[in-house]
Amino acid sequence: MTVITQRFFPARLRWSLQKREALTFYLCVLPWFIGFLLFYLGPVLASFYFSLTKWDLITPPQFIGLDNYERIFTRDKYFLQAIKVTTIYTFTYVPLDLVFGLLIALLVNQRVRGVGIFRTIFYMPSVLAGVAYVVMWMWVFNPQAGLINGLLAYFGVQGPRWLLDPKWALPALIIMSLWGVGRTMVIYLAGLQDIPRELYESASIDGANAWSRFWNITLPLLTPSILFNLIFSIILTFQSFTNVYIATNGGPLDATLFYVLYLYRKAFEHLAMGYASALAWILFLIVLVCTLIIFTTSGKWVFYRGVEE
Amino acid sequence: MKTRETDVLFPAHWRRNLWNAIIYALLIAGSLMFLLPLFWVFSSSLKPEYQIFKIPPQWIPNPIRWQNYSEAWTYVPFGRFMLNTLIIAAGAITGNLLSCTIIAYGFARLRAPGKNMLFILMLSTMMLVEPVRIIPMYIEFKTLGWIDTFLPMIVPAFFGSPFYIFLLRQFFMNIPKDLSDAALIDGASHLQILWRIILPISKPALAAVAIFNFQGVWNDFLYPLVFLHRHTNFTIALGLNFFRSSYSIQWGNLMAASMMALLPMVVVFFLAQRYFIEGISFSGIKG
Numbered sequence: 001m002t003v004i005t006q007r008f009f010p011a012r013l014r015w016s017l018q019k020r021e022a023l024t025f026y027l028c029v030l031p032w033f034i035g036f037l038l039f040y041l042g043p044v045l046a047s048f049y050f051s052l053t054k055w056d057l058i059t060p061p062q063f064i065g066l067d068n069y070e071r072i073f074t075r076d077k078y079f080l081q082a083i084k085v086t087t088i089y090t091f092t093y094v095p096l097d098l099v100f101g102l103l104i105a106l107l108v109n110q111r112v113r114g115v116g117i118f119r120t121i122f123y124m125p126s127v128l129a130g131v132a133y134v135v136m137w138m139w140v141f142n143p144q145a146g147l148i149n150g151l152l153a154y155f156g157v158q159g160p161r162w163l164l165d166p167k168w169a170l171p172a173l174i175i176m177s178l179w180g181v182g183r184t185m186v187i188y189l190a191g192l193q194d195i196p197r198e199l200y201e202s203a204s205i206d207g208a209n210a211w212s213r214f215w216n217i218t219l220p221l222l223t224p225s226i227l228f229n230l231i232f233s234i235i236l237t238f239q240s241f242t243n244v245y246i247a248t249n250g251g252p253l254d255a256t257l258f259y260v261l262y263l264y265r266k267a268f269e270h271l272a273m274g275y276a277s278a279l280a281w282i283l284f285l286i287v288l289v290c291t292l293i294i295f296t297t298s299g300k301w302v303f304y305r306g307v308e309e
Numbered sequence: 310m311k312t313r314e315t316d317v318l319f320p321a322h323w324r325r326n327l328w329n330a331i332i333y334a335l336l337i338a339g340s341l342m343f344l345l346p347l348f349w350v351f352s353s354s355l356k357p358e359y360q361i362f363k364i365p366p367q368w369i370p371n372p373i374r375w376q377n378y379s380e381a382w383t384y385v386p387f388g389r390f391m392l393n394t395l396i397i398a399a400g401a402i403t404g405n406l407l408s409c410t411i412i413a414y415g416f417a418r419l420r421a422p423g424k425n426m427l428f429i430l431m432l433s434t435m436m437l438v439e440p441v442r443i444i445p446m447y448i449e450f451k452t453l454g455w456i457d458t459f460l461p462m463i464v465p466a467f468f469g470s471p472f473y474i475f476l477l478r479q480f481f482m483n484i485p486k487d488l489s490d491a492a493l494i495d496g497a498s499h500l501q502i503l504w505r506i507i508l509p510i511s512k513p514a515l516a517a518v519a520i521f522n523f524q525g526v527w528n529d530f531l532y533p534l535v536f537l538h539r540h541t542n543f544t545i546a547l548g549l550n551f552f553r554s555s556y557s558i559q560w561g562n563l564m565a566a567s568m569m570a571l572l573p574m575v576v577v578f579f580l581a582q583r584y585f586i587e588g589i590s591f592s593g594i595k596g
Contacts, residue, residue: 018420021419021420021421022419022420022421022422023421024415024419024499025415025419025420025421025424026421027415028411028412028414028415028416028419028499029412029415029416029427031408031411031412031467031468031469032408032412032431032468032469032474033427034468035408035465035467035468035469036430036431036434036468038449038465038468039442039446039465039468040434040437040442042445042449043441043442043444043445043446043449044437044441044442044445046445046448047441047442047444047445050444050445057448104339107332107335107336107339108336110332112329112332112333112336115336118336118339118340120579120582121340121343121344122339122340122343123585123586124343124575124578125343125347127524127574127578127585128528128571128574128575129528130527130528130529130530130546130570131530131545131546131547131549131550131553131570132546132549132567132568132570132571133528133571135549135553135563135564135566135567136346136347136350136564136567136571137346139349139350139353139560139563139564140346140349140350142560144362144364145361145362145363145364145366147345147346147349147366150364150365150366151366153364153365154365179343179346186585186586186589187589190586190589190590231436235436235438238438239438239439239440241440241530241531242530242531245530245534246530246550246553260440263440264440264531267443267444267447268447268535273444273448276444277444277445279440280438280440280441280443280444281441283438283440283441284437284438284440284441287436287438291436
């Protein structure tokens with residue numbers, strides 16, 4: 001197009017064509033921009049303002065400066081518990097998610113007959129997220145007659161009380177979420193299938209064994225997928241809500257008081273909108289800082305193959 | 310390839326077969342682990358109550374009790390919940406397909422100052438934590454009188470969703486420009502190009518957007534929980550939660566209700582499996 005315009009149209013007309021194209025672009029993205037103001041930027045700024053107020057939705061918001069933040073950091077033991085639970089959960093679940101996702105992706109990337117069926121089986125649970133998924137797992141974890149304790153009983157092992165036991169509730173939630181590991185798996189799989197086979201063939205000719213091929217070819221070329229999965233897994237895990245709201249509602253003894261569950265209670269059960277907004281902003285900053293740290297250190301370990309445009 | 314000592318003792322095809330056997334063993338063991346919970350729940354959904362708590366577990370229900378399903382269906386209006394969810398899904402999908410195609414066309418095909426900056430801004434909103442938006446959005450929609458209507462879940466879709474815009478933009482970028490350039494010279498407008506040239510060959514990408522969107526609406530819990538209050542407005546996720554918490558439920562009924570809530574998603578998954586996978590590869594999230 002550029003060549004054509006330069007060759008056939010005089011300078012002034014070309015300029016106006018460029019202007020028209022730009023104008024069309026702005027018109028095209030206008031809906032997104034309005035949505036950005038109404039549903040992203042506006043709410044984020046509003047939420048910061050609310051976080052500086054005391055507001056119960058009935059009387060008008062009352063400006064109290066940084067009081068909410070001060071209370072959260074100095075006098076709120078539930079906040080500390082929520083941070084603790086969410087951090088432990090994130091730092092256990094995310095690595096497991098990344099490792100299992102990769103192992104399964106490597107497995108279903110093998111060129112054996114019928115592997116497509118297995119891909120489907122491993123991927124399917126991840127599209128089923130939501131209430132039914134959790135209700136299903138509550139029954140699997142049922143201490144008396146659930147699937148897991150039922151199986152353990154065959155070996156004469158008395159299984160724990162899982163979601164009802166403060167020590168076992170978090171591991172149970174982790175197992176439950178790992179059933180959806182297909183989400184990470186399928187992204188690794190796309191990355192794996194993008195690695196040219198010739199690389200492996202020439203490495204084999206040079207005498208590289210399977211382990212060194214994995215270590216020197218597969219893993220480096222997969223680092224962009226790992227980065228993507230790491231970032232999204234962390235962002236999603238910090239925001240876990242549905243699973244814990246349904247399965248334990250924060251119990252037993254606040255052992256699973258996840259951050260967003262606590263925020264939801266403050267906002268929509270206690271109607272402490274200002275306080276909850278402060279909680280939301282703290283979460284926003286935590287996730288932002290995590291993401292930025294990962295992005296800035298990613299230059300050291302993420303390997304990009306050429307420039308693909 | 311140089312001959313190794315092991316090649317004499319274990320010929321290549323032996324090793325190949327052994328390797329395949331290990332792969333199959335792992336694949337089968339793994340998929341049994343993934344399928345077992347689903348099978349277990351399905352089996353429980355057909356059991357009479359006295360069999361449900363049997364130890365060791367009764368794997369195949371006998372007799373099969375289909376009433377678990379009909380009872381669950383009539384205890385609470387599941388039909389209504391499904392209809393509500395479908396209405397929201399239809400509205401949101403329409404909105405997203407309309408807006409995202411136009412927005413993505415702009416990002417993929419048109420040049421303008423500030424385009425890259427806007428694109429990066431859009432991508433960064435994908436990483437925004439939802440809870441930071443939910444309180445102001447609740448207040449926004451409350452002011453508009455939209456609480457307890459489907460509008461909070463439908464209207465934002467008409468302003469596009471970052472992930473779908475990104476996915477479509479990647480797809481549009483890969484369509485050769487020759488055809489649309491020729492049409493432009495013939496005096497076609499950008500809207501005509503989008504409608505006549507781009508969209509007809511973008512069906513797989515549009516299907517991927519529709520399916521991801523359906524999945525999102527079907528599974529969503531936080532937004533309906535905050536925005537919908539009356540039982541008659543409940544989505545399937547809210548309805549199932551309501552069913553779980555408000556009756557002294559028989560596990561058999563609850564499992565039947567869960568199966569009914571899962572089933573449409575399972576069906577969609579099997580019918581449209583390739584779009585799920587293709588959607589991910591279109592977006593270019595890979596090496």
